[in-house]
Amino acid sequence: MPSFATHPYASFIQEIEKPARYVGGEWGQVRKPWDRTRVRICLAFPDIFDIGMSHLGTRILYAELNEAPDMLCERAFCPWTDMERALRERGLPLLSLENAKPLSAFHVVGISLQHELVYTNVLTLLDLGGIALRSSERADSDPLVLGGGSVASHPEPVADFFDAFVIGDGEKKAAEVARRWVEDLERGVGREERLRHLASLGGVYVPSLYEHRFDARCGREVVDRPRYSEAPLPVVRATVPELGMFPTRFPTGGPEAVFDRLSIEIARGCSQGCRFCQGGMIFRPERERDPATIVECVLQSLAHSGQDEISLTSLSPADYTAMAPLVAQLSHHPSLSHVALNVSSLRAYGLDDPTLDEIRRVRVSNLTFAPEAGTQRLREVINKNVTEEQLLETVRRVVRRGWERIKLYFMIGLPTETQEDVEAIVQLTSRVRAEARAARESKGRSVQVTASASTFVPKPHTPFQWASMVDLDTVKEKHRRIVVWAREHKVDIKMHEPHGSVLEGLLSRGDRRLGPVIEDAWRAGSRFDGWEGNVKWGIWLAAMERHDLQLIDYIKEIPNEATTPWSHIHVGVSEEFLRQEWEKAQRFKHTLPCLRPADPASKSDKLVCYHCGLDCDLEQAARIRSQRMSAPVADRAPAAMVASCDTVQYRFCYEKIGRASLLGHLDMVREMPRIMRRAGFAVVYTQGFHPKAMMGFGPALRLGVPSFEEYVDVKMQELANPEEGLAKLNAICPEGIRFVRMVRLPDKAPSLVQAIGEARMLLGIDPSAVEARGGVSWLKERLGELMSSESLPWIRNHKGKERTLDLRPWILELRMGTEDDAVRMSEAGIPGSWVMVRLHHALTAQGSVRIDEVVALMGEREALPYRAVRVALTKTGGRSVMPSAEALGVEVL
Ligand code: SF4
Structure with a gap:
């Protein structure tokens, strides 16, 4: 490497x-x-x-x-x-x-x-x-x-x-x-x-x-x-008819991803038939991963990643045929006692009571519901299979089970929408909030209900592909009214910035003439247009104008017999089916989900099909469905967590150099429990709705500063062979992290924060900056001056507030470094040649000196370009924070 x-x-x-x-x-x-x-x-x-x-x-x-x-x-x-x-x-x-x-x-x-x-x-x-x-x-x-x-x-x-x-x-x-x-x-x-x-x-x-x-x-x-x-x-299109194993190995241990959990795709496609949803059309037919395969994927992925949160993911997880037995099996598996289970559900009303019980057992998170429209009439138009009563009833069930945050998703600008539909978004949010409050067991418990309203974008390959999209002024007017009504009803509704939606409408149903427009917008500085508030609308309008194109031509209704810029791509569902659905929408006609019996409660083998252009094998689908529905539900005795009374505490010393020095302190707090679990250690968790691995860290290290000596204390089951444990740890670490030593701590040992009192750093100063001030002899003299000063007053600015401090008591030693120190810099992953300085400083309850401050003092209050490496953390007086073998009467590795 x-x-x-x-x-x-x-x-x-x-x-x-x-x-x-x-x-x-x-x-x-x-x-x-x-x-x-x-x-x-x-x-x-x-x-x-x-x-x-x-x-x-x-x-x-x-x-x-x-x-x-x-x-x-x-x-x-x-x-x-x-x-x-x-x-x-x-x-x-x-x-x-x-x-x-x-x-x-x-x-x-x-x-x-x-x-x-x-x-x-x-x-x-x-x-x-x-x-x-x-x-x-x-x-x-x-x-x-x-x-x-x-x-x-x-x-x-x-x-x-x-x-x-x-x-x-x-x-x-x-x-x-x-x-x-x-x-x-x-x-x-x-x-x-x-x-x-x-x-x-x-x-x-x-x-x-x-x-x-x-x-x-x-x-x-x-x-x-x-x-x-x-x-x-x-x-x-290309299709994969059957979903096999979901990949169980993926890089982990970098900076935090937005969904920082293990997501497993349990099904692809969706049979609900929401008329605005492109994914629901282009990924048809719905293909479910076998439940035994999912369990295997979960176990292997958790062992590989060390994660403690799983999300079962698909376009509509609540529709997964064997959801109840699957969730029961996962939440009672002996290897998954500390693992939180999430269902990335936008249809939580499809989950039964035992499944909700299982999901909330380890950790309670948000639940999201997507009624999409405020009135039943508009939900019929978009073919959203949920009634208001179903929604409210589910809200009661989840609030009684401990959920405290509910999010509702709506859209504005849907085909046939009236002012009454828009107002109903606010009214429905208000009713959900009232229902949630009524379902709390105690008046003191808070339940938060929030809603967000995005703007409908007609997407190709959906029944709404021919529909017009509301223009910018109309979106703004709808937003304005929602704000007024939301204030009246005292509900919290977040509206998405409208320019992004209108730009999405333009590009979704665009043609090749938009290529030069995109390039112009990019050259003029458009970046990350999908990020809320990031669209530079003026740049896009100017680019459209330069190429003599009008926004309105791209967002107005398309005649449904016209050839479109996507007609040459066949995604499986026929245009005839989409047209039928478009006409049904205009007659407020509902379409039942396919690949299921017309009556969900019936045991019938006859599944609904609209001959949408795909050639589903309904007999085979019915057979698989019946097998999965009759799968036994696992014993409901919960798997035992590691009991803290059987456990001990270990102190680990590790290096964090090279690439790993670019991980922040919080990244390490997140990654360390995963490292321990990947090594197979049974880490102890705190109790409650948000269990956390019981670990203690040393003082935070500045991002980008490598360290040859960091510490973490971990409460876990005692290891039969600690030497083997150390080797296991080093086999599963991100690059740059290496565990050097470990020791079992005596009972009531001081925490790392209490134990650590001093740090030793190497500072590499840019040679040209030293040369410009008179060379190494100048620096040596300067260090001498600083060390012989009785006080070193410094004005520290923290979040806009200035405080005058004396840095001198914290600086224990400041002297020129050696050639070996320069080699250490390179070993830590820092390129280049440097004039080396050694800093030894105190870490006290009142704070410490910052490296920037020390370097600025050296440069007579001017910044000198530098890089730093931490080489040691010790107790006050320089003694090791690792208890000695004699003190413990045990072997220290
Ligand atoms: S062919 Fe029938 S069952 Fe298959 S996706 Fe189309 S409507 Fe659904």
């Missing part, structure tokens, strides 16, 4: 917000030998690390592709604006996390498109990755830029930036595409012919192989015909 000191970002990355996002090194990352792996793929996610690491598709592809011995798959994420700036200033490319290679060095760069507001980030990835923005400008040896994800089903606005798109389920197709691309490359086949070969694989759309024309009825450019016989029309 190359030292982190040689990483191209090592000299500046600690100055960037959340620097660990950009350098990898997590436990479970796959770093294969670059030169000896034939097919090299980078998954470049068009949003930041924190979002991308929560994305199930990335997780599936990373595992699938890395499983193939001839392939390596690495990750890159769109840099946040500070990192983009830093890279551009230094002329550095965006690098992959694993082997630190620029995107342009890979054979294939795969970009997952989860929503349209990432389009400008796609251009950032390509540009910083060293890849020409447009497919037509790419040379023979350039990577294949391959799109995927749900937005690839209507990709015309970004068609010019991609070489090809995988349509549908990508996990098998991506490997096939990458392998074919590299095989052809090795045979010397030209780029265009290679693209034609990809188009013939099926499930692959290559935009450059098609002619397009303006369609007057649609008012947009549409794909006309293929230019080559290999290019199919329509392009039919």
Whole structure:
């Protein structure tokens, strides 16, 4: 493994917000030998690390592709604006996390498109990755830029930036595409012919192989015909008929992801048939993962990651046929006693009482309900299968079980919406809140009910694909009224910023003419348009105007017989079915979920089907359904947690250097229990609704400062063989973390905070800054002056408040370092040459000196460029915080 000191970002990355996002090194990352792996793929996610690491598709592809011995798959994420700036200033490319290679060095760069507001980030990835923005400008040896994800089903606005798109389920197709691309490359086949070969694989759309024309009825450019016989029309999506094991290994131990838990996909697709929902249409039919496979995935994933929270995920988890037995089995499994179980449910009213009991047993979190519309009439229009009574009844059930926070999701601007429907959003929120308060056992217990209202965007491949979208002024007016009504009813309703929704409406049903608009907006500074409040609306309007395009032409109703910019992509569901559903919506007609009996309570084998264009095997579906419904529910005796009376406390000393120095203190607090669980240690948890691993940490270390000596105390079951335990720990750590020693603490041992009283640091000062002030002799003299000062007054600014302190009592020693100290800097992952200084300082209950302050004192109150390393934490007087073997009468490892 190359030292982190040689990483191209090592000299500046600690100055960037959340620097660990950009350098990898997590436990479970796959770093294969670059030169000896034939097919090299980078998954470049068009949003930041924190979002991308929560994305199930990335997780599936990373595992699938890395499983193939001839392939390596690495990750890159769109840099946040500070990192983009830093890279551009230094002329550095965006690098992959694993082997630190620029995107342009890979054979294939795969970009997952989860929503349209990432389009400008796609251009950032390509540009910083060293890849020409447009497919037509790419040379023979350039990577294949391959799109995927749900937005690839209507990709015309970004068609010019991609070489090809995988349509549908990508996990098998991506490997096939990458392998074919590299095989052809090795045979010397030209780029265009290679693209034609990809188009013939099926499930692959290559935009450059098609002619397009303006369609007057649609008012947009549409794909006309293929230019080559290999290019199919329509392009039919790829599907995975059966879901096998969900990947159980994925990098963990980096900075916090937005969904910092173990998510397991229990089903793909959805049978509810909500008419606004693209996922519910394009991922049909609903495919459930077998419950035994899910349990196996959960156990293996938890053992690998050390996580303590699982989320069972799908578009509608409450519809999973065997949810009750599955939840019962998971929550009573002996290995999962401390594990919190979540169901990422937007239909919590589908969960039965025992299942709700199981979910709340370990940890209570938020519950979300998505009635989407305030009135029953509008819920019929959108085909949302929930009545107000069902919603209120579920609210009573969950509040009685201890849930304290309920979130409601609504949409405004739905087809046929009236003022009464908008007002009903506020009224329904108010009734839910009243119901929740009435269901509390005690008046003192707080139950929080909040609602959010987003703006409806008509999405391609849904029954509402032809509907008009409300314009910006209308959205603002609806928001204004909701604010007034919400104030009257004293309810809390959050409205999403409208520009993002309208931009999403434009890009969702856009055509190829929007490519130059996206590029202009990006060049003018648009980034992260999907982030709330981030849309620079003026830039987008100016770009539209420059290309003589009108927003209204893209958000108005489309005649339902017109060819659309996505008609050439066939996602499985027929246009005829969508048209029928669109007409039923206008007649307020409800459609029952398919693949279930018409009456959910009946034992009938006859399942509902609308012949939507897919060819579901209803007999087989009925057979599987009946097996899963009759699966026995596990014994309901809860699994035992580790009892604190049987446990002991260990003190561990560890290094945190190189990449790990870029993890913050809170990252370590989050990761340490997972490290211990991965090593198989039975850690003790606190009691209550929010159990926490019982651990104590030493003083926080500044982000970016490596340390050769950190400490953590852990309460856990006694280890039979501590030496083996230490080896196990070091086998499962993120890069840069290494456990050095451990000792069992005597009862009532002082905590780390009480024990630690001093720290020793190495400070490397920039040689040119020292030279400019008179060289090493000046520095030596300066250190002497500081040490002989009786007081060192300093004005410290904390959150805008100034306080005058005397730093001198905290500085125990300040002197020139040695050549060996410079070697230690490099071992810690800090590149470059430095003039070394040793700092020994006190850590007291009243505080301590900060490194910045010491360096500023050295520079006569001017900042000197420097880097620092912590080398030791000790008791006051320099004694070790690890009890000695003699003191304990035990062996210290
Ligand atoms: S074919 Fe029938 S059962 Fe299958 S997804 Fe379509 S409507 Fe549902």
